[in-house]
Amino acid sequence: MSDDGTGTGTGTGTGTSTTLGNGWQHAYSGKVRDLYTSSEHPDRVLMVASDRVSAFDHLLEPPIPHKGELLTSLSLWWFDQLTGVSNHLAPAAETSALVPTSVADRSMLVKTLTMYPIECVVRGYLSGSGWIEYQASQSICGVALPAGLNDGDRLPEPIFTPAWKAPQGEHDENISFERTVEIVGADVAEALRAASLSIFATASAIAESRGVILADTKFEFGDDAGVLTLGDEVLTSDSSRYWDAELYATGDRTASFDKQIVRNWLKTNWDMEGIPPTLPQEIVAQTALRYRELIERLTGA
Incomplete structure (x- = not known):
């Protein structure tokens, strides 16, 4: 899974405007997204995904060109597929009336929620930090796993491995379910786990019906007048690890539909000290292609 999201720093890319049309004022920037609020619509937030x-x-x-639009x-496509799951999207009529055309293709108008400080990570396969x-421990976040598993193996069943969302400027921390209970209470913790799984x-x-493996992902939830509500982005290539099912069956567990190309290049060309080197254009182009290919595979568009 990606370390993108609402971390510190504004970066560059599409740029961050202090104001947009229709009265939206810049309120916060994460690594990828910029959030805007409006005094005229205090119960709404405009989330704008950058490149x-x-x-x-x-x-x-x-x-990455057009990354914000693709994410x-x-x-939005996944929110449509998850029928019966409450989400934070504002009604379509509001979106068409309130969202400035300049950011319409890369933004979501959403309801304000009381967010839970838990990243709800679900893993169906063993990979990455898991x-x-x-x-080291034959377990992930306190969940014991069978011996003898290899990198990329499918787990006996998906597991819930939460993380605590640290304050701005600090690193998120993988935690046990018991620690989750301590943070949000037993009832909420159980609801988060059940909904995530x-x-x-x-x-x-x-995804599997379209030849794609969803290896792992993270969800974020909030409370909307007592209703557990799915918020943030959902099941994107920045919040999830997707693999090509056909290639996986041949033993290739590296063909992911995300920015793994970027990570691999950095591991080879950077010592992890100081400022990262500029990405070559071919790496940028390959990454953009993988983002777009995932959408085509899943949606058929």
């Missing part, structure tokens, strides 16, 4: 790209907790140059369109933790199962089945 910025980050890896290993650093913003990179140059941005937004995929997130693989590293498994090698249920949505993951639905999304996995949809």
Whole structure:
């Protein structure tokens, strides 16, 4: 999964305007998205996805062309697929009336929620930081796993491995379910786990029917007048790890539909000290292609 989202720094890319049309004022910038609020609509937030790209907790140059549009369109598509799941999207009529045309293709008008400080990570396969933790403890976030698993193996069943969303400027922390209970209470923790596993199962089945494996993802939830509500982006290539099912069956567990190309290049060409090097144009182009290919595979568009 990506380290993108609402981390610190504004970066570059599409740029961050202090104001947009229709009265929207810049309120906050994460690594990828910019948030805008309006005094005329205090119960709404305009989330605008930029083309910025980050890896290993650093913003990179140059941005990925059209990344913001691609992430937004995929997130909106998934919200449509998850029927019966409450989400934070404002009604379509509001969106068409209130969202400035300059950012319409890369923005979501959403309801304000009381967000829970938990990243609800679900893993169906062993990979990434989960693989590293498994090698050390044969478990992930306190969830014991069978011995003898390899990097990329499918888990016996999907597992819920939450993380605590640290304050701005600090790193998120993988935590146990018991720690989740301490933070948000037993009832909310149980609801977060159940909803996350249920949505993951639905999304996995949809992806598999299109030749794509959903290896892992993260969800964020908030409270909307007592209703557990799915917020933030959902099941994008920045918040999830997707693999090509056909290639996976041949033993290739590296063909992911995300910015793994960027990570791999950095590991080879950067010592992780100081400012990251500028990404070559061919790496930028390949990454953009992978983002777009995932949308085509999933949506058929």
